[in-house]
Every structure is written in structure tokens, then in C-alpha cells.
Amino acid sequence: MKLLMKEWKLCMHPTGYLMPLLAVLVLVPGYPYGVCCFFVGLAVFFICLTAREDHDAGYTLMLPVSRRDAVRGRILLCTALEAADLMLMGVFILIKNAIGSLPNPAGLDAGVALIGEGMIIFALFNRVFFPVYYKDIGKPGKAFVFAATAVFLWITLEIVATYTVPFCRDMLDQPDPRYMREKLLFTFVGLALFLAGTARGAQLGAKAFGAVDLSL
Secondary structure (H helix, E strand, O other), X not given: OHHHHHHHHHHOOOHHXXXXXXXXXXXXXXXXXXXXXXXXXXXXXXXXXXXHHOOHHHHHOOOOOOHXXXXXXXXXXXXXXXXXXXXXXXXXXXXXXXXXXXOXXXXXXXXHHHHHHHHHHHHHHHHHHHHHHOOOOXXXXXXXXXXXXXXXXXXXXXXXXXXXXXXXXXXXXXXOOOOHHHHHHHHHHHHHHHHHHHHHHHHHHHHHHHOOOOOO
């Protein structure tokens, strides 16, 4: 908890407050809603960039913490932003469905399945970004390019799947409360992938950071 507070006070970038609010784009008709999650990934990049410019790694490792704990602190802050984004998406999904939701031609409709989709996107981002980032904390842009590419490829596949894959087209991409059992199952799978992907990203990130020579 102390490392989380340190990350929030010293590394938090203004985009960390702004990007989760872009979950409001769920209210926009015909928008690829998975992109709302990408914006939070952009905030993660700016947080890591801020940490680089402030020489945060050197300061953090002067504290009585291990490198593994330093990695966990950063990832905990980033996953907190991701969780906030998912919760706001849920709020705006409820609002949109309350006022009347039209079918979305650019991917999944605003519904329960979209939350599961967001979790999968964050799982993919965390799994790719943090291991690459912690191999060279001086180049957060490189990690972001890899992670953003993976995310947009997934979003593209998701949009295509809503037209071509029967399970996505005929069940997930249907207005709530239709096929709620299938949608909830998909969301729980998304949660499992989010937890597993983030944990694996943290594990590989800590391993990579442990081999970095910060004296260079």
C-alpha cells in the first residue's frame, strides 16, 4: 500500500485521471468501444514516461524495497486505473441502455459482454507492455508500441468476429438482457484472463527488471 501511494504521488500523470473518463465514449453511437481501454493504456505509458523523466527507479531502489516490489507497486497503480475504467464503462453502459441503445456496427454493443472484452484487452496490454518495459525502463515508447499493436489487432478481430463468428454475432453482440448466461460466462473468462495476464506480466516484468543494470 505504501508503494502504491508513492507511485500515485510521484508518478501519476494527469492522463491517469482523464483517460478513464473517456469511458463516456460508450455513449457514442457506432464507436469501437474497446478503444476506451486503449486510452487507459496510453495513460500507463505517460506514467512510465513521467517516472523516467523524474529518475523514479533510482529513487525507489534507495528505499527499503526490492525490485520486485517496485514493479508490483507500478503495476498496482496501473491496474487500479484499468479497474476504474471498467467500472465507469459499466456505469455508462447502464445509462445508455436506460435511454435506449442502438446496435453498434463497430464491434460489440454496449452490454455486459463489453466489460469482459475490456478485461481481455487489459490482460493483453499488461502481458505485453510490462515485460518489454522493464527490460529497458528508459524506452517506455517501445513497450507501448508493442502493446498498442497487440490491442488494436485484438480490437480488429473483435469487430470482424461480430460479423463472422456465430457465438459473437448471435449471442455476445445482442442487446441485454438477451443471452445473459453466455455473456456472464464470457465476462468471467475475461476476468480470469485479466488476472492471469496481469500476474504473468508482473512476473516477467520483475524478472526482466532484476537483470537491468541501472548504473549505466
